[in-house]
Amino acid sequence: MATSKRIHSFKTPCELCPLRPLPHFREFSRDELEFVSRFKRGELAVDAGSTILVEGAHSAHLFTVLSGWGFRYKMLEDGRRQILNYIMPGDLIGLQGTIAGEMQHSIEALSPVSLCVFERDRLMTLYNKHPSLAFDITWIAAREERILDEHLLSVGRRTALERAAYLLAFLFERGRKLDLFNGRKFIPITQQHIADTLGLSIVHTNKTLRKLGERGLIRWQERGCEVQNGEELMAIAGWEGLGEGKRPFI
Amino acid sequence: MATSKRIHSFKTPCELCPLRPLPHFREFSRDELEFVSRFKRGELAVDAGSTILVEGAHSAHLFTVLSGWGFRYKMLEDGRRQILNYIMPGDLIGLQGTIAGEMQHSIEALSPVSLCVFERDRLMTLYNKHPSLAFDITWIAAREERILDEHLLSVGRRTALERAAYLLAFLFERGRKLDLFNGRKFIPITQQHIADTLGLSIVHTNKTLRKLGERGLIRWQERGCEVQNGEELMAIAGWEGLGEGKRPFI
DNA sequence: CGACCGTTTGAGGATACTCAAATCGCGTGG
DNA sequence: CCACGCGATTTGAGTATCCTCAAACGGTCG
Structure with missing residues (x-):
């Protein structure tokens, strides 16, 4: 390795x-x-x-x-x-x-x-x-x-499409707040990771992400995802965002 | 109410x-x-x-x-x-x-x-x-x-039977450590609660619990569950237990 | 007795899974 | 340079799991 x-x-x-x-x-x-x-x-x-x-x-x-x-x-x-x-x-x-x-x-x-x-x-x-x-x-x-708590809600009770939308919106929001995106809003993740996060198989994950792509919300690339419409992803998931003010770190 | x-x-x-x-x-x-x-x-x-x-x-x-x-x-x-x-x-x-x-x-x-x-x-x-x-x-x-973390693993990756076994073993172990069972090892919970914990429908939850009952691991009663074989539940789930020593509380 | 809640059962269907195979991009070794 | 292997993605086919709908049953409580 x-x-x-x-x-x-x-x-x-x-x-x-x-x-x-x-x-x-x-x-x-x-x-x-x-x-x-x-x-x-x-x-x-x-x-x-x-x-x-x-x-x-x-x-x-x-x-x-x-x-x-x-x-x-x-x-x-x-x-x-x-x-x-x-x-x-x-x-x-x-x-x-x-x-x-x-x-x-x-x-x-x-x-x-x-x-x-x-x-x-x-x-x-x-x-x-x-x-x-x-x-x-x-x-x-x-x-x-x-x-x-939010992930558990997602995996337990959201549909596959909602779950995928939630996860990508979640990662996108976190990345955005940390100023991790230099122009290209790219999340360095594999479809296998998405599948293992959402409790889905890789095949079904692929088909689900494809639907989000068809709607123009994301664009999948080799080893990653580019979010094109974070707000619509949140809407699909019915997710309000993390909504924090400032947070501490050590 | x-x-x-x-x-x-x-x-x-x-x-x-x-x-x-x-x-x-x-x-x-x-x-x-x-x-x-x-x-x-x-x-x-x-x-x-x-x-x-x-x-x-x-x-x-x-x-x-x-x-x-x-x-x-x-x-x-x-x-x-x-x-x-x-x-x-x-x-x-x-x-x-x-x-x-x-x-x-x-x-x-x-x-x-x-x-x-x-x-x-x-x-x-x-x-x-x-x-x-x-x-x-x-x-x-x-x-x-x-x-x-453990619940998420369960809901995301375990089968319905494994999930149910895990949850009941989990509740049973917690109750046991707190000395909550006076003879009757009774967990005051409804099948709807189990379903909403495991991310399953109530119908499927019922059929799954029935299987655990047929194996003699639990006995379902009105508004609750009596655990008859906690160790076998843990074995089915592949769950090691919480394995804590002493814990604090305020 | 009747209403209500929780449990149970059956039937049919949707969702998501496994298996299998093809494609694509990339890096490696010949 | 090209062949090859590898990992990631994609697609199709068939199947299993789990869902919804519907109805019945049993116990409790007012």
């Missing part, structure tokens, strides 16, 4: 973090920023397709996504895979390992991904010294929960 | 909390217990079938379930309902309202439910003064996330 991991001790200083200036994120006090900067241990860069964390692993680290796309998933013994959610810049990963002892899901990169690395051991000092950051972590966990 | 809510200012003192002695929960220091006791504002008792929280509501309170069964759900505009998870003693509810401003799901009681009431405003002092409790809240949120 052509995957590789590279740990840089080189640190993008948190004061120069490319994410913080985005209007999507809340501003941090100098005090908070300074703590996070010391909390950060290094950076990790992985190639597209490589596994960032494996179910069952005991990782000593927490990560915040700096750039790139990826996804969380679980598998059944016979290989059936369910994608749980997608990771994008600002997302905290590895928290599960803190409460369960080991990871309960795996994480894989869809594109080249870079991550900030934190020492799990020092999480308690964050809770002791910086209640506002502690609250942020709870906030982040609760946000993930909320997204999972 | 024959629903009612009663707020008692009467407080079961947290020092005499009937849940804390259970081996399922972690022990609390005197200090923590004292704070929680002051944090608690009263108790709320609701009848079976009544709505505890409604999607869109701005509640000023957080709750911990003291006794009884209930469920969280979301609905689509046309009435399709997805049950997201079940609430049982020790569960914290209403946290979503803290981060999103308003509730993103509704909560309904399956049996008579009693709840400890907390003031949301004072949550920040918890974070400021009691880092260990703050961490517990994160822990609780991460646990909920983990359960949702």
Whole structure:
């Protein structure tokens, strides 16, 4: 497999973090920023397709996504895979390992991904010294929960067409808020990923995406999807959007 | 509707909390217990079938379930309902309202439910003064996330029979750890609830449960299910269980 | 007794699945 | 340069799962 991991001790200083200036994120006090900067241990860069964390692993680290796309998933013994959610810049990963002892899901990169690395051991000092950051972590966990609620609603109760529309609208909105689209509104994802997210077969997923394409809402390309009408996708799904104000990240 | 809510200012003192002695929960220091006791504002008792929280509501309170069964759900505009998870003693509810401003799901009681009431405003002092409790809240949120991961895997990738087996094993295990079964291992739930949890129609759910009954794994009764072989249910679903050690609650 | 809720059953049909094969683009090795 | 393999997408055919519609049954409650 052509995957590789590279740990840089080189640190993008948190004061120069490319994410913080985005209007999507809340501003941090100098005090908070300074703590996070010391909390950060290094950076990790992985190639597209490589596994960032494996179910069952005991990782000593927490990560915040700096750039790139990826996804969380679980598998059944016979290989059936369910994608749980997608990771994008600002997302905290590895928290599960803190409460369960080991990871309960795996994480894989869809594109080249870079991550900030934190020492799990020092999480308690964050809770002791910086209640506002502690609250942020709870906030982040609760946000993930909320997204999972929506996915569950989708997989459980929406039709195939609605599900596909919902998922693409969801990914599109998240990408848009993070300013991930430079002109081309391209989501780096495979139809197999869509299928494994929506609980559908790849064949049926293909036929469903084709319908969205015929309506001019998306255009499928090799290894990805270009969204052409996010609002109509939301309308089909009956989805209101994430509707957040600013959100924190560590 | 024959629903009612009663707020008692009467407080079961947290020092005499009937849940804390259970081996399922972690022990609390005197200090923590004292704070929680002051944090608690009263108790709320609701009848079976009544709505505890409604999607869109701005509640000023957080709750911990003291006794009884209930469920969280979301609905689509046309009435399709997805049950997201079940609430049982020790569960914290209403946290979503803290981060999103308003509730993103509704909560309904399956049996008579009693709840400890907390003031949301004072949550920040918890974070400021009691880092260990703050961490517990994160822990609780991460646990909920983990359960949702499992449900999503189930609804997305398991067959109808596997889904039903998983759900009943899940509810059975949770109830067992909370010592909720006095001899009769009875889960107070309707086939419609099962259907809305598993993403199936009521008809198909009925036929699926019937198969589990024929195998002697469960016995269905009016408004509930008696589990007769939890281990075999887990085996059918390929589910390992929640496998937690002790868990905290507020 | 009658209304109502939850459960059960049957029939027919829609949705989504599996199997199979063809196409396409891309990178690799000859 | 070309053949080849590989992964992703596409299409068709036949089938299984699951759905809707409809109706009946049983228990509870007023």
